[in-house]
Amino acid sequence: MRNGPLGLLGHALLLSLPPVFLVWAVLTFAAAIILYSAQSLTEVWKLAVVFGLLALVGVLVLFS
Numbered sequence: 537m538r539n540g541p542l543g544l545l546g547h548a549l550l551l552s553l554p555p556v557f558l559v560w561a562v563l564t565f566a567a568a569i570i571l572y573s574a575q576s577l578t579e580v581w582k583l584a585v586v587f588g589l590l591a592l593v594g595v596l597v598l599f600s
Contacts, residue, residue: 563593 567589574585
C-alpha cells in the first residue's frame with residue numbers, strides 16, 4: 537500500500553470519497569426538494585430561498 541503509485545495518502549483519499557459523495561447527494565437532493573416546493577412562492581420568497589441555500593452551502597464548504 538505504501539509503495540503504490542498514490543501511497544498511503546492516496547489510498548486514504550480514495551476511501552473517503554464515498555461518504556463525501558453521499559453527503560453531497562443528500563444536500564443536493566434536499567435543495568432540489570426545497571426548490572421544487574418553492575415553485576408556488578412569490579418572486580421575493582424564491583430569491584430568499586435560493587440565497588439561503590447558497591449561504592448554507594457556502595458555510596458547509598468553508599467549514600468542511
